[in-house]
Amino acid sequence: MTIKEKQDELISDFSFLENWMDKYEHIIQLGKELPLIDEKYKTPDHLIKGCQSQVWLHTDMQDGKLIFTADSDAVITKGLVSLMITVFSGHTPKEIAESEIYFIDAIGLSSHLSPTRSNGLLSMLKQVKLYAIAYEAKSQSQKNGKEL
Amino acid sequence: MQHVPDITVPAIDVEKIRKDFPLLQEKVYGLPLVYLDNAATTQKPQIVLDTLMHYYIHLNSNVHRGVHHLSQEATAAYEDSRKTVASFLNARKSEEIIFTKGTTDSINLVAYSFGRGEIKPGDVVLVSAMEHHSNIVPWQMMCEDRGAELKVIPMDENGELIMSAFTELLTDKVKIIALTYVSNSLGTVNPVRDIIAQAHARNIPVLLDAAQAVQHMPVDVQELDVDFLVFSGHKIYGPTGTGVLYGKEEWLDRLPPYQGGGDMIKTVTFAKTIYNVLPYKFEAGTPDISGAIALAAAIKYVQQIGVENIQAWEEQLVEYAAQQLQQIEGLRFIGNAKHRSGAISFLVDDIHPYDLGELLDKQGIAIRTGHHCAEPVMGFFCIPGTVRASFAMYTTFEDIDRLVAGIKKAAAMLR
Numbered sequence: 158m159t160i161k162e163k164q165d166e167l168i169s170d171f172s173f174l175e176n177w178m179d180k181y182e183h184i185i186q187l188g189k190e191l192p193l194i195d196e197k198y199k200t201p202d203h204l205i206k207g208c209q210s211q212v213w214l215h216t217d218m219q220d221g222k223l224i225f226t227a228d229s230d231a232v233i234t235k236g237l238v239s240l241m242i243t244v245f246s247g248h249t250p251k252e253i254a255e256s257e258i259y260f261i262d263a264i265g266l267s268s269h270l271s272p273t274r275s276n277g278l279l280s281m282l283k284q285v286k287l288y289a290i291a292y293e294a295k296s297q298s299q300k301n302g303k304e305l
Numbered sequence: 306m307q308h309v310p311d312i313t314v315p316a317i318d319v320e321k322i323r324k325d326f327p328l329l330q331e332k333v334y335g336l337p338l339v340y341l342d343n344a345a346t347t348q349k350p351q352i353v354l355d356t357l358m359h360y361y362i363h364l365n366s367n368v369h370r371g372v373h374h375l376s377q378e379a380t381a382a383y384e385d386s387r388k389t390v391a392s393f394l395n396a397r398k399s400e401e402i403i404f405t406k407g408t409t410d411s412i413n414l415v416a417y418s419f420g421r422g423e424i425k426p427g428d429v430v431l432v433s434a435m436e437h438h439s440n441i442v443p444w445q446m447m448c449e450d451r452g453a454e455l456k457v458i459p460m461d462e463n464g465e466l467i468m469s470a471f472t473e474l475l476t477d478k479v480k481i482i483a484l485t486y487v488s489n490s491l492g493t494v495n496p497v498r499d500i501i502a503q504a505h506a507r508n509i510p511v512l513l514d515a516a517q518a519v520q521h522m523p524v525d526v527q528e529l530d531v532d533f534l535v536f537s538g539h540k541i542y543g544p545t546g547t548g549v550l551y552g553k554e555e556w557l558d559r560l561p562p563y564q565g566g567g568d569m570i571k572t573v574t575f576a577k578t579i580y581n582v583l584p585y586k587f588e589a590g591t592p593d594i595s596g597a598i599a600l601a602a603a604i605k606y607v608q609q610i611g612v613e614n615i616q617a618w619e620e621q622l623v624e625y626a627a628q629q630l631q632q633i634e635g636l637r638f639i640g641n642a643k644h645r646s647g648a649i650s651f652l653v654d655d656i657h658p659y660d661l662g663e664l665l666d667k668q669g670i671a672i673r674t675g676h677h678c679a680e681p682v683m684g685f686f687c688i689p690g691t692v693r694a695s696f697a698m699y700t701t702f703e704d705i706d707r708l709v710a711g712i713k714k715a716a717a718m719l720r
């Protein structure tokens with residue numbers, strides 16, 4: 158699935174949930190199912206700034222694709238991280254860097270979450286894109302035979 | 306709904322009071338609002354809103370300056386408000402009441418002026434382990450400036466001050482003690498009479514942060530014999546941006562001014578300025594006139610209901626809330642002082658306070674989560690924050706029942 162298709166699927170999943178308590182229930186469930194990050198990556202340099210609760214995010218490159226793992230000390234945050242990872246994991250840095258992200262607004266997360274939470278979500282998004290851009294720049298320069 | 310326990314004192318007519326507060330009639334997410342974030346700020350009764358409007362419609366004018374009718378009216382209303390505050394605190398004179406922007410502003414004023422006037426390198430300022438940041442940082446800044454040292458009265462696991470440690474900290478190096486009357490994060494009521502008596506035995510003045518006290522219990526500055534006492538208007542049903550500093554006349558006379566400007570001067574030449582008398586010496590510039598007048602309206606409203614009655618009502622609320630919360634599986638109190646008031650802090654299992662707070666919010670229940678501007682308290686208990694429910698005169702037993710039901714529902718989702 159492309160990043161766009163994944164977003165459309167999430168939007169459709171959420172549209173079946175009638176009220177916000179149900180949507181939270183779903184987010185919490187995703188949070189509980191989030192595969193855990195390797196404990197060794199739960200270090201300050203993996204912490205995302207701007208989150209009131211703590212979020213650790215780690216990236217690995219496998220066959221030219223980025224794989225994200227993450228954790229948080231708050232379950233709702235973990236659910237939101239899980240949405241993010243579902244959308245981005247398994248795509249090339251170029252795809253991620255160039256993707257247009259609309260599911261957050263479409264689901265209504267930006268208007269319904271508490272502001273600290275939605276700010277956290279935005280800094281997470283920024284961090285994912287930064288990772289992607291960094292990987293992309295690295296592979297470009299390697300292609301061109303230059304050192305970074 | 307839970308069974309309401311024996312109400313020993315029908316202290317106040319809470320249903321009637323609630324009708325005086327327009328915001329309590331609002332709904333959030335289509336649900337009737339349960340407002341339990343009163344330690345952060347209280348809602349305002351209609352009379353406070355009317356007073357603000359009345360001022361701007363009928364009285365608006367600058368104070369202490371004009372010969373014209375309106376300015377005299379505005380000045381009279383402003384100075385009457387000072388008298389209302391003075392009588393509320395039982396100050397000897399209304400000159401001992403300084404209007405400020407709030408607790409934070411009042412503490413900054415004292416820290417700055419006391420620092421400049423009284424503190425030498427090597428001196429010590431004492432605060433407690435449960436202070437709000439606004440009763441830590443101004444002293445820290447002043448100590449850095451003056452080469453003085455900030456020392457901390459420790460507390461125990463229940464959130465009570467360790468009085469033996471306090472006595473040991475009391476040396477002749479201590480020049481002032483700044484202490485919260487009631488902790489905003491734990492609800493602890495501190496033994497301020499004992500502390501003031503011990504301090505005065507060594508001629509050390511005491512500042513009380515009464516931001517969480519004046520709206521919950523009678524406060525009499527003469528009976529306490531406290532040297533400085535500060536609070537915020539917005540936490541006692543008054544407008545934001547208003548606050549009070551009470552200081553004993555001899556102290557306020559002795560300290561140098563804080564800010565310079567209009568109103569605080571008697572004569573100005575480029576060579577030298579002669580400062581004005583109390584209280585104007587500490588009120589530079591045009592004050593929040595409408596705010597001070599509306600604050601007085603809030604205080605009169607409180608007096609009309611009776612602080613003792615409010616206290617009796619809220620004590621039952623706190624007791625009931627503690628009883629009911631205790632029955633929630635996995636809930637633990639953060640701060641378990643024998644004597645507490647106004648607020649209850651807690652955590653449920655290892656559920657993050659933000660998660661719980663967010664799901665309570667979605668059920669129309671406003672509580673506070675986080676460190677409550679008291680990071681050292683959270684550090685002491687090794688927690689990221691707490692969930693805090695805090696009460697006011699308009700809080701009902703039904704509010705607490707909805708809180709308890711809301712926590713149970715949220716916890717079931719989050720576990």
Ligand SMILES: Cc1ncc(COP(=O)(O)O)c(C=O)c1O
Nearest residue numbers: 407408409437439489514516537
């Ligand atoms: C104990 C205590 N001190 C100081 C403050 C600061 O009050 P303000 O922000 O109104 O200046 C608060 C408010 O949260 C408080 O609870």
